[in-house]
Amino acid sequence: xxxxxxxxxxxxxxxxxxxxxxxxxxxxxxxxxxxxxxxxxxxxxxxxxxxxxxxxxxxxxxxxxxxxxxxxxxxxxxxxxxxxxxxxxxxxxxxxxxxxxxxxxxxxxxxxxxxxxxxxxxxxxxxxxxxxxxxxxxxxxxxxxxxxxxxxxxxxxxxxxxxxxxxxxxxxxxxxxxxxxxxxxxxxxxxxxxxxxxxxxxxxxxxxxxxxxxxxxxxxxxxxxxxxxxxxxxxxxxxxxxxxxxxxxxxxxxxxxxxxxxxxxxxxxxxxxxxxx
Amino acid sequence: xxxxxxxxxxxxxxxxxxxxxxxxxxxxxxxxxxxxxxxxxxxxxxxxxxxxxxxxxxxxxxxxxxxxxxxxxxxxxxxxxxxxxxxxxxxxxxxxxxxxxxxxxxxxxxxxxxxxxxxxxxxxxxxxxxxxxxxxxxxxxxxxxxxxxxxxxxxxxxxxxxxxxxxxxxxxxxxxxxxxxxxxxxxxxxxxxxxxxxxxxxxxxxxxxxxxxxxxxxxxxxxxxxxxxxxxxxxxxxxxxxxxxxxxxxxxxxxxxxxxxxxxxxxxxxxxxxxxxxxxxxxxxxxxxxxxxxxxxxxxxxxxxxxxxxxxxxxxxxxxxxxxxxxxxxxxxxxxxxxxxxxxxxxxxxxxxxxxxxxxxxxxxxxxxxxxxxxxxxxxxxxxxxxxxxxxxxxxxxxxxxxxxxxxxxxxxxxxxxxxxxxxxxxxxxxxxxxxxxxxxxxxxxxxxxxxxxxxxxxxxxxxxxxxxxxxxxxxxx
Numbered sequence: 001x002x003x004x005x006x007x008x009x010x011x012x013x014x015x016x017x018x019x020x021x022x023x024x025x026x027x028x029x030x031x032x033x034x035x036x037x038x039x040x041x042x043x044x045x046x047x048x049x050x051x052x053x054x055x056x057x058x059x060x061x062x063x064x065x066x067x068x069x070x071x072x073x074x075x076x077x078x079x080x081x082x083x084x085x086x087x088x089x090x091x092x093x094x095x096x097x098x099x100x101x102x103x104x105x106x107x108x109x110x111x112x113x114x115x116x117x118x119x120x121x122x123x124x125x126x127x128x129x130x131x132x133x134x135x136x137x138x139x140x141x142x143x144x145x146x147x148x149x150x151x152x153x154x155x156x157x158x159x160x161x162x163x164x165x166x167x168x169x170x171x172x173x174x175x176x177x178x179x180x181x182x183x184x185x186x187x188x189x190x191x192x193x194x195x196x197x198x199x200x201x202x203x204x205x206x207x208x209x210x211x212x213x214x215x216x217x218x219x220x221x222x223x224x225x226x227x228x229x230x231x232x233x234x235x236x237x238x239x240x241x242x243x244x245x246x247x248x249x250x251x252x253x254x255x256x257x258x259x260x261x262x263x264x265x266x267x268x269x270x271x272x273x274x275x276x277x
Numbered sequence: 278x279x280x281x282x283x284x285x286x287x288x289x290x291x292x293x294x295x296x297x298x299x300x301x302x303x304x305x306x307x308x309x310x311x312x313x314x315x316x317x318x319x320x321x322x323x324x325x326x327x328x329x330x331x332x333x334x335x336x337x338x339x340x341x342x343x344x345x346x347x348x349x350x351x352x353x354x355x356x357x358x359x360x361x362x363x364x365x366x367x368x369x370x371x372x373x374x375x376x377x378x379x380x381x382x383x384x385x386x387x388x389x390x391x392x393x394x395x396x397x398x399x400x401x402x403x404x405x406x407x408x409x410x411x412x413x414x415x416x417x418x419x420x421x422x423x424x425x426x427x428x429x430x431x432x433x434x435x436x437x438x439x440x441x442x443x444x445x446x447x448x449x450x451x452x453x454x455x456x457x458x459x460x461x462x463x464x465x466x467x468x469x470x471x472x473x474x475x476x477x478x479x480x481x482x483x484x485x486x487x488x489x490x491x492x493x494x495x496x497x498x499x500x501x502x503x504x505x506x507x508x509x510x511x512x513x514x515x516x517x518x519x520x521x522x523x524x525x526x527x528x529x530x531x532x533x534x535x536x537x538x539x540x541x542x543x544x545x546x547x548x549x550x551x552x553x554x555x556x557x558x559x560x561x562x563x564x565x566x567x568x569x570x571x572x573x574x575x576x577x578x579x580x581x582x583x584x585x586x587x588x589x590x591x592x593x594x595x596x597x598x599x600x601x602x603x604x605x606x607x608x609x610x611x612x613x614x615x616x617x618x619x620x621x622x623x624x625x626x627x628x629x630x631x632x633x634x635x636x637x638x639x640x641x642x643x644x645x646x647x648x649x650x651x652x653x654x655x656x657x658x659x660x661x662x663x664x665x666x667x668x669x670x671x672x673x674x675x676x677x678x679x680x681x682x683x684x685x686x687x688x689x690x691x692x693x694x695x696x697x698x699x700x701x702x703x704x705x706x707x708x709x710x711x712x713x714x715x716x717x718x719x720x721x722x723x724x725x726x727x728x729x730x731x732x733x734x735x736x737x738x739x740x741x742x743x744x745x746x747x748x749x750x751x752x753x754x755x
Binding site: 007008009163164165167168169170171172173174182183186187 | 301309603606607608609625626627628630631632634639640641642644645649653654691694
């Protein structure tokens with residue numbers, strides 16, 4: 001039949017390359033697009049999607065495609081930075097908690113403390129205190145998103161810590177640091193990775209939320225959150241394209257990110273890489 | 278009607294012919310590799326027959342059971358003929374049959390749900406409703422358990438009772454073909470007797486039984502036919518009666534070896550006579566106490582092990598031998614008492630007392646390759662590796678790709694660091710076949726003698742302890 005059949009390994013790699021390219025394409029075009037494309041154009045206000053403006057234009061005549069791409073790039077970096085630093089904080093705390101009981105209590109107490117304050121309030125406070133903008137939002141997101149992930153990682157860590165092979169390792173004279181690095185860390189990585197993937201869209205949405213409230217990014221920076229919140233005002237007048245395309249693009253990006261994550265895991269993890277047809 | 282009945286009588290319950298099993302693997306790069314683990318497997322099970330499948334660990338016994346039930350891992354590819362009642366076993370058919378007509382008595386007692394009462398677990402195995410209580414009573418009676426057991430949780434059962442409960446769950450749906458995957462290791466002689474006679478009675482009732490084991494003696498007690506497997510191949514199919522004397526009736530040399538390995542653990546390189554002289558470098562265990570939830574497990578345990586001495590510790594399953602071993606090796610804290618070598622307690626660094634446990638897979642990090650495991654203990658270039666027959670190629674494998682016997686060899690290498698002064702072996706060969714048992718014990722005893730290591734061997738197997746130990750302690754008299 002002449003069709004090339006690819007084996008699982010090749011298909012996995014194919015998917016990784018495919019999603020990586022698409023993702024990169026989205027972000028690079030977002031970066032490359034200059035400010036002139038974002039300029040207002042009173043001649044072409046409120047146009048529906050057409051060949052000239054694929055995503056339509058807004059009430060100031062700005063091309064929505066350019067704004068969406070620019071916004072995606074911005075949101076991507078916010079999400080990436082916030083999610084990865086949150087994951088790093090969670091991992092560090094978990095490994096600290098593995099040291100002894102006193103430190104475990106302190107970490108647990110910190111988790112409870114952060115979870116007891118509403119997410120958004122804390123986020124606003126931190127972001128506002130640092131001075132808002134890109135930096136404020138990212139730091140705020142990073143400092144508020146680690147507790148739930150830390151809980152999951154800590155549970156896994158406690159389980160590994162009581163495993164027979166860890167007790168044995170202690171009797172082989174290994175230090176707690178050695179055990180944390182060599183025994184516990186490999187078991188935490190899959191959870192960490194999944195946690196990171198879940199935090200990513202979460203962070204983007206929170207960024208949108210505080211931008212919407214006016215404490216996040218300034219209005220001239222077209223993050224997806226700002227685009228969506230602005231479009232709310234025009235939805236009731238039938239300008240659906242203002243929200244639909246940017247929303248779908250965000251969804252697409254998160255999906256791509258997720259696919260990429262899953263396939264990288266399949267590629268790296270010897271236990272899951274064999275499964276599936 | 279009569280004719281079809283006769284035909285039914287004649288068709289074997291299960292037919293396996295030229296069965297092969299391959300795993301799809303990706304070791305390096307993009308190339309797909311295939312690893313054949315089972316090939317040329319042949320066997321037939323008729324109604325009213327117990328067929329024992331015997332083989333060393335890693336010979337593919339359990340994979341065969343999984344293939345019949347259709348619960349193989351996703352990356353497995355099967356070839357060859359697999360017929361049940363004359364018709365091929367397809368995936369759909371397996372799904373329909375397993376748990377109904379074909380049922381499994383699993384190897385591990387961990388298969389019981391720890392949070393569900395026994396009675397409830399038996400009832401969930403019943404597909405149709407009505408008379409659940411009555412059926413439950415019947416089946417408990419059949420496996421020789423008290424009716425009250427239905428109200429117990431799994432943690433309240435002893436090892437032997439848990440085995441019987443597993444059988445009860447497997448049998449309550451009246452299956453035709455029963456696959457018993459290693460139902461006996463770890464049982465003391467009385468429980469063993471009960472379980473085996475029960476399995477025999479199933480066959481006498483007209484069911485087919487596939488009895489997977491590594492222990493020839495148990496197999497001979499109940500099986501009609503014995504299928505010998507090695508490295509994924511059927512070596513031969515022998516009538517149980519042919520195993521006698523020195524194995525004159527056995528055709529294949531492997532079978533012969535297996536048969537004769539039973540009684541000759543250490544003839545070659547170990548002499549008991551050189552009894553060690555008492556010195557002050559001995560391991561002293563004094564006044565050990567340990568209790569869980571108010572139940573005293575260890576009470577005032579006292580004994581010594583001298584360097585170079587092999588001490589056996591005997592006791593039935595569930596007595597607390599493993600707990601004692603873990604406390605001596607420092608894996609667990611005692612409530613009171615001391616473990617001293619030469620008058621000193623171990624505080625920091627590598628413990629001169631090392632433990633090898635019954636289930637090696639619990640003592641090896643599943644996320645490590647075997648090379649890393651040896652590296653951890655600094656034994657990567659020890660000569661013991663070669664003595665135990667560990668192959669270079671195994672070092673790059675994951676623990677899940679090795680059999681229990683192979684993993685146990687790694688555990689032993691790891692424990693035999695030059696700084697090890699005392700070794701505790703907790704039922705290390707209970708899960709292994711006769712040939713591996715002989716190989717492992719002879720190497721251990723040789724090294725122990727060379728380096729003057731004191732050895733505490735824990736087992737419920739009196740025959741084994743008699744062969745290897747200078748003296749045997751009874752757990753209850755400590």
